[in-house]
Amino acid sequence: MFHPWIIALSFLVSYISAHSAKPDPTCFMLKTTKRSDDCCPTPDVVDEAVVEKCIAQLVKSANTTGNAEEIYKCITDCTAKELGLVKNNAVDKDAFKQLLVKTLGKEADFKPVVEKAFEDCHQKMSKIPEHELLKPATCGFAPYYLMNCVESEIFKNCPASKWTDSADCSELKGKINNGCPFMAIVKDEAK
Numbered sequence: 001m002f003h004p005w006i007i008a009l010s011f012l013v014s015y016i017s018a019h020s021a022k023p024d025p026t027c028f029m030l031k032t033t034k035r036s037d038d039c040c041p042t043p044d045v046v047d048e049a050v051v052e053k054c055i056a057q058l059v060k061s062a063n064t065t066g067n068a069e070e071i072y073k074c075i076t077d078c079t080a081k082e083l084g085l086v087k088n089n090a091v092d093k094d095a096f097k098q099l100l101v102k103t104l105g106k107e108a109d110f111k112p113v114v115e116k117a118f119e120d121c122h123q124k125m126s127k128i129p130e131h132e133l134l135k136p137a138t139c140g141f142a143p144y145y146l147m148n149c150v151e152s153e154i155f156k157n158c159p160a161s162k163w164t165d166s167a168d169c170s171e172l173k174g175k176i177n178n179g180c181p182f183m184a185i186v187k188d189e190a191k
Helices: 004-019 048-061 068-082 093-106 111-126 142-156 167-177
Strands: none
Touching: 048 068, 068 142, 093 111, 093 142, 111 142, 142 167
16 A cells, blocks of 8 residues: 655655765664555555645755755645644644544544544643744644654554564564654655
8 A cells, every 4th residue: 555655755765865864774774675554554644646745845945954854844744734734833633633533544443543543642742842843943843743653653553453463564563662753664665
């Protein structure tokens, strides 16, 4: 299955290569060629066209520092704004949850996992001091934080009916359990 966020990752790989900014290398050092959807296939969250539009805007504006996390943050922030998930520079909790339940939660096995992941992640985000969420940056932090957290939690708590129990998938889960960003374990469609 193909996630529109993978487009963002593909963009990241080429952008990072061109600008020699490197994310934490241990997160991306994988023994396996398996990726998140090989282990826990999930429905798409966002229409590919929305992500492509945000990537095009980002490329056109050259509005990043070249840091992988900052680029991913900008794409996520733009996507959230395009989908109406951000209002007055804050995440619209109800709109965000509705999108996740409508997309990821449309499969019965995922619905309770998605709802719990969202509530847990939103609660964690609410404990981050406001000045940290609103630090001067190129792009908003809150949508990125929330999406990374939700995707990571869903992966860690993938329903047994969807999970592929293997050493490869355990390696990926270990990366997420050790705090690596979710983008470290998604498939790079550019390869």
